[in-house]
Structures are given as structure tokens and as C-alpha cells.
Amino acid sequence: MTELNAIELEDVVKEYLSHGEVVQAVKGVTLEIAEGEFFSLLGPSGCGKTTTMRMIAGFEEPSRGVVRLHGKDVTDVPPNKRDVNMVFQSYALFPHMSVWDNVAFGLKQKKTPQDEIKRRVGEMLEIVDLVGREKRRPREMSGGQQQRVALARALVNRPRALLLDEPLGALDLKLRQAMQIELKRIQREVGITFVYVTHDQSEALTMSDRIAVMNDGLVEQLAAPREIYERPATAFVAGFIGTSNLLKGTANGGTLKIGGGRVLVPGHEGDVTVTVRPEKITIGTGEPEPGVSSVRGTVSEMVYLGTYNSYSVKLPDGAEITVFEQNAHDATATAERGDSVWLSWQAQHSYVIGS
Amino acid sequence: MSMRGLRLGDRLLHAYTWLVVLWLSSPIAVMILFGFNDKKSKSNTSWQGFTLKWYGELFSISDLTTALRNSLVIALVSTIITVVIGTMLGLAVGRYRFRGQGATNFLVFAAISTPELVMGASLLSLFVSGNLPRNANTIIIAHVLFSLSFVVVTVRARVITLDPSMEEAARDLGASAWGTFRQVTLPAVMPGVAAGAMLAFALSIDDYVVTSFVNGSTITFPLWIVGSVKTGIPPQVNVMGTLIFGVGVLIAVANAVAARRRA
Numbered sequence: 122m123t124e125l126n127a128i129e130l131e132d133v134v135k136e137y138l139s140h141g142e143v144v145q146a147v148k149g150v151t152l153e154i155a156e157g158e159f160f161s162l163l164g165p166s167g168c169g170k171t172t173t174m175r176m177i178a179g180f181e182e183p184s185r186g187v188v189r190l191h192g193k194d195v196t197d198v199p200p201n202k203r204d205v206n207m208v209f210q211s212y213a214l215f216p217h218m219s220v221w222d223n224v225a226f227g228l229k230q231k232k233t234p235q236d237e238i239k240r241r242v243g244e245m246l247e248i249v250d251l252v253g254r255e256k257r258r259p260r261e262m263s264g265g266q267q268q269r270v271a272l273a274r275a276l277v278n279r280p281r282a283l284l285l286d287e288p289l290g291a292l293d294l295k296l297r298q299a300m301q302i303e304l305k306r307i308q309r310e311v312g313i314t315f316v317y318v319t320h321d322q323s324e325a326l327t328m329s330d331r332i333a334v335m336n337d338g339l340v341e342q343l344a345a346p347r348e349i350y351e352r353p354a355t356a357f358v359a360g361f362i363g364t365s366n367l368l369k370g371t372a373n374g375g376t377l378k379i380g381g382g383r384v385l386v387p388g389h390e391g392d393v394t395v396t397v398r399p400e401k402i403t404i405g406t407g408e409p410e411p412g413v414s415s416v417r418g419t420v421s422e423m424v425y426l427g428t429y430n431s432y433s434v435k436l437p438d439g440a441e442i443t444v445f446e447q448n449a450h451d452a453t454a455t456a457e458r459g460d461s462v463w464l465s466w467q468a469q470h471s472y473v474i475g476s
Numbered sequence: 477m478s479m480r481g482l483r484l485g486d487r488l489l490h491a492y493t494w495l496v497v498l499w500l501s502s503p504i505a506v507m508i509l510f511g512f513n514d515k516k517s518k519s520n521t522s523w524q525g526f527t528l529k530w531y532g533e534l535f536s537i538s539d540l541t542t543a544l545r546n547s548l549v550i551a552l553v554s555t556i557i558t559v560v561i562g563t564m565l566g567l568a569v570g571r572y573r574f575r576g577q578g579a580t581n582f583l584v585f586a587a588i589s590t591p592e593l594v595m596g597a598s599l600l601s602l603f604v605s606g607n608l609p610r611n612a613n614t615i616i617i618a619h620v621l622f623s624l625s626f627v628v629v630t631v632r633a634r635v636i637t638l639d640p641s642m643e644e645a646a647r648d649l650g651a652s653a654w655g656t657f658r659q660v661t662l663p664a665v666m667p668g669v670a671a672g673a674m675l676a677f678a679l680s681i682d683d684y685v686v687t688s689f690v691n692g693s694t695i696t697f698p699l700w701i702v703g704s705v706k707t708g709i710p711p712q713v714n715v716m717g718t719l720i721f722g723v724g725v726l727i728a729v730a731n732a733v734a735a736r737r738r739a
Contacts, residue, residue, distance in 0.1 A: 180644055200647045207648045213641035217663045226659075230650035278649065 125192040127314040128154040133186030146172045148338035161317045161325040164335035179203045206275035207284040214259040221255040227278040245277040282314040359396040366442045368395045382416035385468040394474045399445040401470040409465035420460045511714035519708040530711040543700035551680040554619035558676045566631025587625040596689030610692030618690045619680040627672030634668025
């Protein structure tokens with residue numbers, strides 16, 4: 122028996138009529154999300170990630186394309202008949218109900234027997250660490266607690282997939298980081314497919330098994346976090362995920378002449394754009410060994426950031442390169458502002474973006 | 477020096493506050509007091525001793541009793557109709573964007589700001605030209621008309637504070653459209669509905685102006701009182717007023733207690 126995907130989108134398009142003009146919010150997205158996967162839809166606001174999620178939940182009907190849940194076409198199935206549950210950005214808790222009644226709501230709709238409701242709600246409140254707060258009203262709780270009520274309310278139904286729409290957006294940084302670890306733990310514990318919508322790249326990188334980076338209604342790259350970070354498929358992905366340097370030039374014999382140095386791009390010819398991550402670059406005052414990519418420049422800015430130093434280095438052609446230097450040995454930086462430096466990195470750390 | 481000034485200011489504020497309270501409550505106090513007046517003359521305007529007999533003879537004036545019953549029935553029926561229509565309208569203008577929304581909002585406001593005399597006179601000519609006999613039904617129609625806007629406004633004010641995703645969440649958790657309304661939307665807007673219902677009831681039970689145009693031969697409590705001014709208002713009216721006021725106070729207190737418990 123072949124493993125069925127939890128969620129499949131097949132060339133899904135969503136069009137809106139706005140001031141008499143057809144606007145495409147989602148321009149043809151195809152995704153296969155595996156059973157038990159932690160899958161993120163990552164992109165800037167307006168990229169179509171939330172619309173995509175709402176089509177999975179059933180709140181938006183695709184203009185074209187097919188949505189499948191566990192192999193079954195659900196494109197025309199209303200949200201209350203779909204075996205997925207959603208955690209809303211605003212939590213959308215029911216203000217007139219206690220925590221217990223909020224969590225039990227879904228089971229009651231399915232006419233679950235009372236004793237089973239009692240058992241499952243109790244178990245779920247234990248998982249999200251809210252035992253003893255059953256009788257509270259949502260507004261009597263902190264943002265983090267409300268978040269966990271929303272999570273429990275969705276998970277208690279044991280959906281085929283849980284959809285999370287920027288669920289940590291309203292929390293402060295410390296709580297957000299704690300909840301990221303918590304979410305990952307809960308996902309492992311319940312073994313349910315999570316689809317996570319976020320514009321926060323570090324959140325997506327931390328938690329996801331795979332990430333679909335979206336921009337302007339399309340998926341720019343779909344891969345594991347490491348792959349996306351190390352080998353961005355497009356200039357947009359390289360720029361959106363972390364800090365990255367873009368170098369443009371004409372390759373000749375697998376080498377790019379830039380800034381009094383050379384960037385090795387084996388197997389590439391003609392106009393190319395090369396990306397390299399700041400932490401892969403070594404900064405030094407002496408000329409590096411041959412066999413690596415190396416360029417010359419002048420330090421225009423140096424910022425001490427505790428665990429590392431961040432340099433901005435200006436190349437003779439005007440391009441600006443960011444370099445992170447681990448603060449491993451002593452407190453003195455390799456170079457100061459105005460110093461002339463060599464930057465070098467291994468050939469495999471240059472990544473040529475499809476030009 | 478400044479402390480003394482502050483204390484003097486505080487004292488003045490206290491005195492002023494109590495004056496306002498006295499001013500607001502004196503008509504009610506007089507009404508309650510003269511319900512206990514052991515009056516001998518025809519008019520009930522001078523104090524002649526304490527008695528409870530008017531409470532015992534509360535329903536001894538049959539016209540007055542009929543008028544009170546008419547008022548209560550009309551207030552109850554018009555409140556129910558108003559709350560049903562007003563809640564739907566309040567939900568619509570508070571939650572959705574639709575063609576004609578601006579016009580609807582304007583009409584709601586216009587109905588509040590229309591002078592009662594104008595509304596009464598125009599309703600009368602409408603009923604007359606429509607050949608509709610004037611009775612309790614036309615009074616109910618009129619009362620629904622002028623109290624509808626108040627329910628719309630209180631429900632809309634409540635709807636606006638609610639998270640619009642709440643209903644989507646209920647749908648997502650398996651509730652049908654009707655189940656979502658019954659279990660989530662309606663309970664969440666209930667405080668607005670209750671406030672609107674109390675307003676509608678209060679507006680209906682003591683309306684004189686509009687009612688006097690459209691009543692035909694049906695007499696309500698306020699109409700009966702105005703009609704008896706020349707011959708002298710009997711103390712039973714004071715007693716009925718006291719009881720209505722008492723029920724109102726009870727509802728207000730219960731509401732305050734419930735609000736404190738919720739908070």
C-alpha cells in the first residue's frame with residue numbers, strides 16, 4: 122500500500138475581483154504534504170500563504186485546481202466537513218465559554234460520548250499544560266495561555282492536519298521562542314501533520330521538516346530548511362532567508378573576476394548571480410591560498426555583536442559584502458573600519474542562482 | 477494651603493454630586509411616597525397620612541388595569557419583534573460589507589433622530605391611507621419602528637468588538653451554519669441583545685406621543701394617566717409606577733451583579 126499524502130494541492134489558483142479587476146492572490150500552487158510532516162508556508166505579507174492555507178481549511182474556494190486531503194478530493198467540501206483544524210492568528214477563542222468548553226467544542230459537534238469528551242479534553246489540557254485552568258474564561262488568561270487553549274481546541278479533534286496561521290505573531294520574543302520548542306514537542310507527541318504559515322524565517326527554519334517559500338502567489342522553493350538556507354533557488358529566497366551576499370558578473374572558464382579577486386563557479390559560463398552566506402566567509406589581512414574564492418575590499422563598518430563580529434566590506438566595484446566572524450578566540454577583531462582586507466571562502470559555498 | 481484648597485474642592489464636589497442625585501431622584505421619591513398617601517380629597521397632591529390601602533386596591537379601577545395590561549402586552553410583543561429584527565440587522569451592519577450598507581446605517585440613525593410628533597403623525601396618515609384600523613396592532617408596529625434602531629445600535633456595538641475569526645473557528649471545529657449562530661454568534665452578542673431589549677421595553681411601556689396618534693380606541697397606561705390628569709390621578713397610578721420602577725431597578729442590579737461576576 123502506498124503512503125497517501127496528508128494534503129495535496131494541484132495547481133491551485135485563487136482569483137479575487139478587486140475594483141473590477143481580477144487579482145490573482147495564488148497563481149498556481151502545487152504541494153504535497155506528507156503524513157506527520159511539519160510543513161511551513163513562508164513568505165512576506167501578501168505572498169498568498171494565508172490564502173493557500175485558507176483553501177486547505179475550506180474558507181476559500183479555489184478558482185481553479187484541486188485540494189485533496191488524504192487522497193480525497195475536498196475542493197467543494199465546506200470547512201465543517203473537512204478533517205483539518207486551524208489555529209487562528211487571533212486565536213478566535215469563544216469569549217463566553219470556559220477553557221474547558223472551548224476545548225470540548227469540536228467533540229460536542231461530532232456528538233462524541235460525554236465520558237470520551239471528558240477524557241480527551243483532560244488529556245489535551247495536560248499536553249498543553251493548562252490543568253487547573255479549565256474554568257477560566259479566555260480573557261482572564263495571558264496571550265501564551267490563550268495560544269495553548271487555541272492549540273488544544275484544534276488538536277483535541279485529532280485532525281488529519283493542523284493548520285496554524287502565524288500563531289505566535291502576537292507573543293513577545295521570549296515567549297515566542299519558548300512556544301516554538303513547545304509546538305515542535307507537541308507535534309512529535311501527537312504525530313499530526315502541521316502546516317504552519319509564517320513570515321518569520323527563523324521560526325520556519327527552527328521547526329519545519331520542509332518549507333515552501335512563497336512570493337507573489339507562487340512557490341519559489343520547496344525544500345528542507347538546510348537546503349533552503351544553504352542553496353537558495355532564487356535571488357528572492359536568498360534575500361528573504363537570513364542574510365546573504367549577491368555577487369553579479371560574467372563567468373569565464375568557471376571563474377568570476379570581481380573586486381581584484383576571483384569567485385570560483387565551476388561549470389558555469391556567462392552572466393551569473395552568485396550567493397554566499399556571511400558566516401561562510403573568512404576575513405583576513407593576508408592573501409589567501411589559491412583554490413578558494415577570494416576578493417579584496419575595504420571594511421566600511423564593523424559591529425561587535427557578542428557571539429560574532431559583523432563586517433561590511435566594500436569591493437572596488439561598489440558591491441557591499443557582509444561577513445560574520447565567530448568571536449571564538451579573543452576579544453580583538455581581525456580588522457577595523459578602513460582596513461584593507463581579503464575575503465575568502467570554499468568554492469562549494471558559492472551558490473549560483475538560476476539567472 | 478494647597479491641601480486645604482483641595483479639601484474644599486473635594487467637599488464642593490461632594491455637595492454638588494449629592495444635589496444632582498437628589499434632583500434626579502426627587503420625582504421618583506414623590507411618586508413612591510404618594511402611593512402611600514391616605515388621601516381624602518379628589519386630588520393626590522398633599523400629604524394626609526400613611527396607608528397601604530392603595531396596594532390592596534391596586535386593580536380596583538378596571539379601565540386603569542386594562543390600560544396597564546395593554547401596555548405590558550404591547551411592550552412585550554413589540555420588544556420580541558424588535559429584538560429579532562434588530563439583532564439580525566445589527567449583525568448585518570456590524571459584520572458584513574454589502575450594497576446599501578451606508579443607506580441602512582443612515583436609516584437607523586434617522587429613525588433615532590426623527591421627532592416623535594413627526595413619526596406619530598406620519599404613521600397615522602400612513603395607516604389611514606392604507607385603511608388599516610387603529611388598535612393594539614398599529615401601536616405595536618409603531619413601537620417596533622421607533623425602538624428598532626436602539627437594538628441595532630447596541631447589537632452592532634457588540635458585534636464590532638468580536639473577533640471575526642470566531643465564527644470561522646466554530647465552522648472549522650465542525651459546527652453547521654445554524655450551529656455556529658446558536659452556539660457562538662448569538663451568545664457572544666447576547667449582552668448587546670439584552671441591553672437593546674431592555675431599551676426597547678422601556679421605550680415602549682412609557683411612550684405617549686407616538687402611541688396617541690395610532691391607538692384608535694385602545695388605551696395604554698401612559699394614555700390613561702394623561703387622560704385622568706384633569707379629574708385627578710388616583711394613587712393606584714403611583715403604585716403601578718412604583719412597581720414598574722422596582723422591576724427596572726431589580727433588572728439593573730441583577731445586570732450589574734452579573735457584569736461584576738463576568739469581570
